[in-house]
Amino acid sequence: MPVSRCRTILVPEVIRRKLERLDGLPLRPATARLALNVFPEDSAEPSPELLASSRFAAVAESDPGWVVALTRSDATFQAIELLEQSPWWSLASGPAVEALNRLWRHSVAVGQAARRLATEAGEADVERIARAGLLHGLGLWAIAALEPEWFAELLGEPDGQRRQAMELQMLGTEASNLGRTLAERWGCDPLVVDAAWLHADQNGIMNAGSVEPRALALIQQAFALAERTPWGLYSTEAREIGGSEPRLRLLIAEVQVRCTPGLIEADATVHEERFARSTARLRRQMAQLRGEKAASDRFLQAFVDSDPAESADSWAERAALSWCGVAGVATARVVWTGPGTESGHEEDPRRAERPATRVLALASRGRPCAEIHLWLDPDRRAAEAEAEIAAPAWQAWAALVAERTQLSAKLESLARGHRGWVDKEEPRVRRAKLDALAEFAAGAGHELNNPLAVIVGRAQLLLTRATDPDMVRSLRAILGQAQRTHRIIRDLMFIGRTPESRPRFCQPDEVVRASLRDIKDEADTRGVRLILKGGEAGPKVWADPDALRHLADALIRNALEATREGDTIQIAVAGGLEEVSWSVKDNGRGITSAEGEHLFDPFFCGRQAGRGLGLGLPRAARIVQQAGGELRWHSMPGQGTIFQVHIPLLPPPKPPSPTVGGGEGEPAGGRNDPARA
Structure with a gap:
């Protein structure tokens, strides 16, 4: 009893280890004999015409060991090396020989049926599909090569569930899964891999995952047809049919012609196998040395x-x-x-x-x-x-x-990708800077506005009481710098968090005139002339006058800072009910290409220190962007710069419908009547 229990545990382990070391299938003695007889002695490899000749192909294409070597993609197929390295199928007991012949005839039947079906379907590579059909039972062939006696016992089990239980107990998996594993490990054609474990899936449920579902479906049809021959492996009724249809009778005849005599000739000996393999090795070595x-x-x-x-x-x-x-x-x-x-x-x-x-x-x-x-x-x-x-x-x-x-191409691709990443990251970094600026501006505005209000209030109070001229100038300087600080904080808060637009009826040209009036004294002090073109009173439009005022101040003040004494700044105002169109042109030193890349960056200033914080143009750009407009500039170094603004205007909201009786005493049109604005 202990010996039997030990044997039950040992046999599966031995078979599994043998399967792990298996690197192919044995050759038929008939294939090896014919190859050595027809291959030329002065060449290591026969010509493709000889391999495809009807005499040799009829034998080789029915040999699973030869076909496995043809479908492997891990190395170039060499017939002489295959003859040298592959063992032969050896004789076994009567039941084992009968089981081998049955498996062989069934495999040949599937291969021949797949070839015929592929030809009728117009497939391009018929032979490839036929080879995959021949090797559909690759797992069973591997078992037969290692343990022919147990293979005969397995094939003789009529109950499918008991056969599956035997496979799981001895192999640790089903024979179909074993065939798939071996085909993948040997580097066989992917179609062979799929056919090895999906050949019996008549419903085609898993065919969608195949590399070639159409070819796999043909192999499955061929398998179903072979099951109806006397050599069916899984259907007991198939052995009694004998072929009643013309297609089935033709298939049975083809198999009988190709599989007579059996897989293993009775006169094949171990000595002949050794002699044939030595002959193949010598031929290969001689041809190799010559070339x-x-x-x-x-x-x-x-x-x-x-x-x-x-x-x-x-x-x-x-x-x-x-x-x-x-x-x-x-x-x-x-x-x-x-x-x-x-x-x-x-x-x-x-x-x-x-x-x-x-x-x-x-x-x-x-x-x-x-x-x-x-x-x-x-x-x-x-x-x-x-x-x-x-x-x-x-x-x-x-x-x-x-x-x-490929490394050179990857390097170029990496460089392009890095440039693209930088271009993509720049807006994100800009947004992060603005968010940080907004947070800083909010805190600074809250903390500094109150002290500034106290300074301005006290300075104004002292200014009303001061009589000494020096004291008055000092107080005015304090008041002016405090107000300048307040404007800086206001600009910071505007850049960080642009306030929501508050449109109402206004005149854009009047906004520009107001800005020019406020800045005229400073321009006169610097000796710069301000010229307004197209200053006729325009129509009232629906826009945000505060934002327009900020925009006009920023552009005119930027031009004033860049203009030398004695030069001129030209402001052009145009547009109607649908668009605001401004341009500001100066005769300053112009903007270089390097400065142009950072022109709208906060805190970037091309002038010397103390002449500005670089917030005017970024503020103008944010206003135009928020309004959905466009801010363009053109500059030539030494010849001045021109900024052009185009802002689309939205139509004013429709007045509410008049109510009966005027609605609380209001006339028709209400307070939003443009005529009343």
């Missing part, structure tokens, strides 16, 4: 002649010229396929008419980066051999060029 020197010399010469910093296009031309020197290569071309290394050369229409005979795919870090397209002569055995020998070296070199090119 290595020539291939190495050509590659090294191209490498020595290259520039370490050459571009991807230059490298592609160098590689193509090197391959044109290989015997059997008529024309060669290198095409970059990786991101950031796409070639800028246009497609040659003459080459497009004749597809490349051989394409070597080069990869960088597991991802495709380039392809070497070779147009080969009829006698191309030497070219094929060199392609296999030199491909790793060319791939390593291409990977270096591709990585360097």
Whole structure:
């Protein structure tokens, strides 16, 4: 009893460890024998025409071990190495041989049915779908390769639930999931991965997650058709049907032709397997030794002649010229396929008419980066051999060029992204500055306005009592500076938190005149003339006169600060009921490009210290922005500056509807009547 319990625990562990080390499926003895007989002895690899010949293809395309090697993408397919490294299926007991033949015939049936369905559906790669159909039972094939006796016991269980329980107990998972895991680990075609565990999903519920749901659906149809043959794996009734439909009878006939004799020949021995694998190894080594020197010399010469910093296009031309020197290569071309290394050369229409005979795919870090397209002569055995020998070296070199090119592209992209990030962050930083300024202005206004009010009040009181001229001048200076400080605090609070607009009926031209009247004394003191153009009385419009006054003061005072003595400031007023249009032009020193970048930044001032805090233009810009208008400027260094303001006007609100009797004694139109404003 203890021995039995130990064996129950040990066997699953042993099988799982074997599955983890499994790296492929065995070959049929018939496949290995035919390959060694038909492959030329003076070449390591047979030609594609020989591999596709009807005699060899009929045997090889029905061999799961051979097809697995064809669908693997982790390395270039090499027939001689496969013959050298792959073991053969060995003879087992009677039930095991019967189970193997049943699985084989069922797999061939699915592959043949998938080929026919794909042809009828007009699929481009019919053979690929047929191979995926042949390998749909990859998990069962792996079990049969390691434990044929237990596989026969598993396949002989008619109850599907008990069979599933046996798989879970021995393998730790279902056979279909095992097939998916092995296909992924071996680097098989993604369609093989999907077919290995979704072949029996007749409803197609999970097909949407497949890489190719249409091809997978064809394999599922082929599986359903194969289940109706005498070799069905999951349906006990299928063994008794025998094929009543023409399509089913044709499929059964094809399977019987391809699968006679069975998977394993009775005369295959271990000694023959060893001899065949040794023969394949010797052929490969001999051909490799013949071609290595020539291939190495050509590659090294191209490498020595290259520039370490050459571009991807230059490298592609160098590689193509090197391959044109290989015997059997008529024309060669290198095409970059990786991101950031796409070639800028246009497609040659003459080459497009004749597809490349051989394409070597080069990869960088597991991802495709380039392809070497070779147009080969009829006698191309030497070219094929060199392609296999030199491909790793060319791939390593291409990977270096591709990585360097991609790094350069990433560096440029990073620089562009950084510039974009800076441009995007600038408004946020500006808003943060204004928020901080608003918080500071609010606190400063609250803390300083009260002391300033006391200073102004006391200065005004003392001024009314003072008689000494010096005392009067001093008090006026104190009063003026206190009022200036108050205006600075007011401007700070305005920049930080622009007050809400309070529109009412006003005359924009009168606002400009009022601003000019207040600033005229200071302009006369500085010897600057103020000229108003278009000063005729305009219509009353619906706008915020306080905001317009702030705007006029800021623009005129900015021009006054920039204008030299004896020069002129020209103010033009235009517009009607729909727009306010002002322009202020001075003859000052102008604005440089460096100053223009920060013209509307708070506290930026292009004048010398003590002539201003740089709040006038930012305040004007905030007013125009809040009104939905536009503030433009143009300046030439040494020739003055002109600021142009365009502010759209909103229509005045409609007066309330008159009530019967005038409504509390008000006449029709009420207080919002424009005629009364």
